[in-house]
């Protein structure tokens with residue numbers, strides 16, 4: 567399948583590495599003007615921009631846990647680009663906080679940081695992007711969820727909860743924004759070969775995790791990027807509110 571996003575303004579959070587980087591590459595190759603955000607990875611983000619090659623692409627510093635920073639970011643973004651055709655809420659964190667082993671402080675910190683980033687951060691991005699999309703009469707939002715929302719995350723319960731919340735939030739927005747010609751979709755990957763999952767995949771559970779899929783492997787970031795692009799494509803409006811699994815048949819929900 568080839569994609570055509572010629573001259574579309576695409577905004578991807580967490581584009582400095584992993585799935586966000588692969589997604590930025592796919593959209594740039596398909597002709598989009600790509601903006602990526604990063605939190606700490608300024609050097610990585612500039613390297614991604616170089617990889618994207620010719621075309622109009624930019625990177626922005628943005629800490630999603632800071633609501634004022636999100637508001638300020640959109641003022642700058644709108645000055646630079648004027649419109650946002652596609653928003654991809656990809657940035658996220660995955661931090662271990664086992665219920666029986668964590669101190670209460672670590673438990674509280676993990677819940678706060680995880681929800682602020684994965685859920686409220688994405689909600690705030692939708693808040694400002696949807697205002698622009700309503701004024702331009704159309705828009706597409708794709709949010710990166712996780713298999714963990716359905717299967718559970720015993721070592722990272724806040725992560726599972728944040729992604730379940732992201733699903734519910736996105737489906738609510740799909741209803742609220744449909745009259746404005748805006749679609750909201752979710753993709754839900756199982757494990758993906760990125761920095762986020764590297765400790766687990768390179769550790770003692772790596773083989774067991776790969777064996778969860780009958781394909782005997784985890785997803786590649788490029789595969790997730792393709793699924794995001796499908797939902798962001800023209801002609802996919804009526805699937806709004808949908809959640810697409812990408813987990814190599816490792817977890818089949820009904």
Ligand SMILES: NC(=O)c1ccc[n+]([C@@H]2O[C@H](COP(=O)([O-])OP(=O)(O)OC[C@H]3O[C@@H](n4cnc5c(N)ncnc54)[C@H](OP(=O)(O)O)[C@@H]3O)[C@@H](O)[C@H]2O)c1
Pocket residue numbers: 579580581582583584585586603604605606607608628629630631655656657658659660683710711712713754755756757758759760761762763
């Ligand atoms: N990898 C997996 O196995 C897997 C499975 C299911 C779902 N997912 C989801 O896929 C998405 C991408 O994951 P990934 O594996 O590509 O992760 P990754 O390699 O760890 O990259 C995460 C990205 O999010 C950014 N980020 C983190 N916290 C941020 C914050 N507070 N403000 C702004 N940006 C922030 C990071 O920026 P800096 O580099 O600048 O810190 C980085 O660009 C996440 O939502 C994740 O939950 C991943």
